[in-house]
Amino acid sequence: MSGTGADLKAPETQSGDLFDKFQPLIDTREKLLSTGVTDPFSLVMEKVLSPTVAICNGRETILLGTYNYMGMTFDPDVIAAGKKALDEFGSGTTGSRVLNGTYSLHKDCEDALKEFFGTEHAMVFSTGYLANTGIISTIAGKDDYIILDIDSHASIYDGCAMGDANVVPFRHNDIEALEKRLKRLPEGAGKLVILEGVYSMLGDAAPLSEMVPLCKKYGAMVLVDEAHSMGFIGENGRGVAEEQGVFDQCDFIIGTFSKSVGTVGGYCVSNHPKFEIMRLVSRGYVFTASLPPSVMATAATSIRKIMDAKYKREHLWKNSKRLHKSLTDLGFELGTKEPQSAIISVIMPDLERGAMMWEALLREGLYVNLARPPATPAGMTLLRCSLCALHSDEQVTEIIGMFERAGKATGCI
Incomplete structure (x- = not known):
């Protein structure tokens, strides 16, 4: 069948193979799998029972690695709003926001964001990744400077790479290093x-x-990217900037719907008087299809409910503090001395031991994230736990017991 994909064959390895640059990662993965460990990056959830429980490998499993911080994915009001929008508006827009892709539900979702953050402007992007790349690559251009924390998310780095600004990194959370960089920039x-x-x-x-x-x-x-704090941290759930009293001094707040909001999409809110021009100049907004109306309906409903979720925030903080203390008492090394968010990272000796511990936890009935270099700082291997506001006290007790048994079985404690 000449001229079709049927006769495409894998080329023999040769000099100049574009895949050569991935060989170290291929070797690491093959070495890991040769030990008999289940591939931690190909887990399939066969059925999701709730925000905190799923069937994985045929077994009921507690979910402790989903970023579903406020537990909104199965909220009855959120699901009902999505079903109604699907019936009324169909499955998608088939166009970008500046053409045929703006429906009333897109504007309503942006209104919900403005209500939530108390800002004048809000833009919704198709993903959180696009929100960062779309804003950063557009807002800072030639002869401008971007100063960023060296541990910034990949989407932030990609936004910098897509633009034409001078990029100046500084040491993680180092105030003095930040000031040194700022002092050196041209007035x-x-x-x-x-x-x-x-x-x-x-x-x-x-x-x-x-x-x-x-x-x-x-x-x-x-x-400020508040992806992992929106909904949970701050008196109104607006994030760390709100909690620390500097929200009104921030020019842009970026975040995602794929965590506390419980669906997919990204956003940027701002009070800058010229912000609306971003709708015409941000390529990540102009040149991609807009989100389906059903997603906008679920997001708007979730955002408005999170505004009044004080009890959930209090419960999540209580569980975060309890799990952090318990894992520390068991002898695990954690990423922070005190809990600072709903993320609790357990530092592993190396990737092999981390994968063994991950698999042992999965056999116990617990799913966590296995994070590895180069995504992690300082070449660390981490078991990353993300608590949900709907984890019960009983589930947290189970989780602590699972970590103790798996830690002893693998020699991690």
Whole structure:
């Protein structure tokens, strides 16, 4: 069948193979799987029973690695809103926001964001990744400077790479290092400092109360990614910037719907008077299809419910503190000395031991994230736990017991 994909064959390995650059990772993966460990990056959830329980490998499993912080994925009001929108508006828009892809539900979701954050402007992107790349690559251009924490998320780095600004990293959460970078920049140059409320690998919060005023002192605009804190941290769930009293000094707040909101999508909110021009100049907004109306309905409903979720926030903090203390008492090394978010990272000796521990926990009936270099800071291997507001006290007790048994079985404690 000449001219079809049927006669395509895998080429023999040759010099200049574009896959050669991935060989170290291929070798690491093959070495790991040769030990008999289940591939930790190909787990399939056969059935999801609730925000905290799923069937994995035929077994009922507690979920402790889903970022479903507020447990909104099965909320009856959220599901009902999505079903209604699916019936009324169909499965998708087949167009971008600047053409035929803006429905009333997209505007309503942006209104919900403005209500939630108390801002004048809100833009919804098709993913959180696109929100970062779309804003960052557009807002800082040639002759401008981006100053960012070295542990920033991949989407932030990719946004920098897609733009034409000068990128200046500084040591993680180091206020003095940030000021040194700011001092060296040309006076009058455009400056954008990018920070995260909570860093996803170790679950540590940024000292925004000191960093944001410092940025303003040197004439820099500030973008804070609150992906892992929105909904949970702060009196109204607006994130670390709110909790530390500097929300009104931030120029842009970016986040995602794929965590506390419980669906998919990304957003940027701002009070900048010229912000609306971003709808015409951000390529990540202009040149991609908009989210399905059903997703917008679920997101808007979830956002408005999270506004009144004070009890959930209190319960999640209680469980985070309890799990952090219990794992520390068992002898595990954690990413933070005190709990700073709903992320609790357990540091493993190496990737092999980490994979063994991950598999032992899965056999116990517990799913966590196995995070490895290069995604992790300082080459660490982590078992990353993400608590949900709907984890019961009894489930947390079970989780602690599972960690103890798996830790002893693998020699990690």
